[in-house]
Structures are given as C-alpha cells and as structure tokens.
Amino acid sequence: MIQFGMRCHDICPKLPLTEVLDAVQKNRIRFIQLALSKSVSDYDFSYGRYSAGLGRLLKEELEQRDIHVAVLGCYINPANPDPDLRKAAVNRFIEHLKYAKRIGADMTGTETGRFSTDMTVVDATRSEECYEIVLDSFRQIVKAAEQLGVTVGVEGVFDHTLYSPKMMRRFLDDIDSEAVEVILDAVNLIPPEAEFSREEQAKIIDEAFSLYGDRISVLHLKDFVFDGRKQLYRHPGEGHFDYSALMRHVAKEKPAIIGLLENSSPDRYPSDCAFLEKQAGIPGIQ
Numbered sequence: 001m002i003q004f005g006m007r008c009h010d011i012c013p014k015l016p017l018t019e020v021l022d023a024v025q026k027n028r029i030r031f032i033q034l035a036l037s038k039s040v041s042d043y044d045f046s047y048g049r050y051s052a053g054l055g056r057l058l059k060e061e062l063e064q065r066d067i068h069v070a071v072l073g074c075y076i077n078p079a080n081p082d083p084d085l086r087k088a089a090v091n092r093f094i095e096h097l098k099y100a101k102r103i104g105a106d107m108t109g110t111e112t113g114r115f116s117t118d119m120t121v122v123d124a125t126r127s128e129e130c131y132e133i134v135l136d137s138f139r140q141i142v143k144a145a146e147q148l149g150v151t152v153g154v155e156g157v158f159d160h161t162l163y164s165p166k167m168m169r170r171f172l173d174d175i176d177s178e179a180v181e182v183i184l185d186a187v188n189l190i191p192p193e194a195e196f197s198r199e200e201q202a203k204i205i206d207e208a209f210s211l212y213g214d215r216i217s218v219l220h221l222k223d224f225v226f227d228g229r230k231q232l233y234r235h236p237g238e239g240h241f242d243y244s245a246l247m248r249h250v251a252k253e254k255p256a257i258i259g260l261l262e263n264s265s266p267d268r269y270p271s272d273c274a275f276l277e278k279q280a281g282i283p284g285i286q
Contacts, residue, residue, distance in 0.1 A: 001251055003031060010265060012039075021061055030067060031068050031260065034105075050098055069105040072108045075109070076090070077114065077119055090141060105150075106217065107217065109218075112157070114130075115129075115161070125161055154180060165208040184220070185222075189205075190224065198242045201241065202242065219250070223241045
C-alpha cells in the first residue's frame with residue numbers, strides 16, 4: 001500500500017554528495033526527503049549559489065542510483081514578522097524550486113511557521129495578521145512554482161500558522177493554485193489535548209481527508225508523546241498516535257502513496273516499516 005522512504009539526514013550524517021547517496025542506496029531506500037543543506041557537505045546551497053550545472057549533477061547522481069526525491073526539503077518560516085528575514089527565506093525557497101525542476105522532485109516542501117523571528121511558540125501565530133503574511137509569502141512562492149511547472153508541498157502543524165484541517169482548507173482556497181499540494185504529517189496535527197484520545201485523533205484525520213484529501217500527495221510517518229505542550233518524536237508504535245484512521249483513509253483513497261519516515265534510522269527502518277504495514281491490516285480496513 002504505502003511506498004516507504006526516509007529523510008536523507010536520518011540515514012547518514014552530512015557528507016559529500018556521492019557518499020550520502022551511496023548510503024541511501026546501500027540501505028535499499030529508493031524514496032527520500034532531501035534537505036540539501038542538511039545532508040550535503042561539499043556544495044554550498046545557500047541563496048544565490050544555484051546553477052543549472054549543479055542541478056544537472058544532482059540529477060545524474062540520483063539517477064545512477066535509482067533514488068527518487070519525493071520531497072525536496074526547504075523548511076522556512078514564511079510567517080516571520082521581520083520582513084527582511086521573511087523575504088530572504090522566500091527567495092531561498094524559490095531558488096530551491098529550480099533544483100526541484102532539475103532533479104525531478106515531486107515537490108519542494110515546507111511547514112508554515114510561527115509569528116516569531118526564532119520560531120518560538122507565540123499566540124500571535126493564530127492571528128489574522130500572521131495568516132495574511134503567510135498568504136503573501138506563498139503567493140510569491142506559488143507564482144514562481146507555476147512559472148517553473150513545479151509543485152509546492154505545504155505541511156500543517158498544530159502550533160504553526162496552518163494549525164488545523166480547517167485552516168489548511170482555507171489556505172488552499174485562498175491560494176487557489178494547482179501548484180500546491182499537502183504533505184500530511186498526521187502526528188503534527190495532533191494537539192496536546194488529543195494525546196490520549198483515539199476519538200479526537202480520528203476526528204482530526206477524518207476532517208483532513210474530508211476537506212482536502214484530494215490534495216494530499218505525500219505522508220510523513222512517525223509517533224509522538226507530549227512533554228507539556230512540546231511534542232516529542234517517537235518511533236512508530238512507541239508513542240500515543242493511533243494509526244487506524246490514517247491507514248483506513250490511505251487504504252481507500254491513497255494507494256501507493258509515498259510515506260517518509262521521520263526520525264527513523266537505517267537500523268530501525270525495517271522494523272518501523274513492518275509495524276506500519278501491520279497497521280494497514282487492522283480489522284475494518286479494506
């Protein structure tokens with residue numbers, strides 16, 4: 001059902017490009033999320049360093065090893081209240097869209113940030129002012145994506161600007177572009193209040209698929225616990241996430257979707273995948 005993959009920086013430390021991709025291939029992982037600046041040590045991916053030649057080199061190295069980039073990671077804070085920092089982040093993301101086009105990535109992905117310069121959790125993140133700033137950032141990004149013919153992946157998080165399925169639906173309506181798809185990290189949508197409630201978790205997942213299931217293109221997979229209001233990652237099956245609603249929808253609506261494990265490791269990857277495959281066989285899932 002799910003085609004599993006991993007984030008590249010969970011597979012190995014930051015290394016020269018060929019060593020990173022060799023590690024991916026050695027572990028028989030075909031689908032990756034690639035954050036260039038987190039994974040590759042021998043090239044500079046800061047803004048202004050892009051060239052078509054570098055993009056072509058990346059593509060050739062990936063193709064030689066039959067590795068596919070499901071998500072090119074360029075996680076920025078599009079809600080940053082500092083206009084100069086926000087503009088720099090938007091420019092960096094737009095430049096990554098050019099890499100995505102060259103290497104054939106399914107999308108370039110980001111979360112939607114918080115209304116603070118250092119990503120601190122603040123109440124103002126849920127304000128209308130913050131939402132309008134995020135819209136402005138993405139309108140610039142989406143204009144470039146449409147011109148390049150590439151896709152922007154947007155990920156909701158319970159304490160970011162797009163903190164709920166309803167907010168994601170509002171955003172998709174307002175941005176009004178087929179160049180935008182959703183990276184569904186179901187765990188990231190679960191607030192502390194729903195940590196121990198199967199019913200509340202299922203309600204959130206059901207709502208996401210009801211409101212924008214047609215736009216969900218990639219999954220992030222992990223587990224969680226909370227320490228106060230801080231979400232801590234756990235391996236699948238070692239936290240408090242109930243997978244039944246997610247797997248029910250995936251089985252019925254998203255066959256062969258790519259699911260990228262977060263915070264896994266090459267040693268844990270086979271057992272994490274086996275656990276998730278077992279969840280797909282929960283009685284009642286067809």
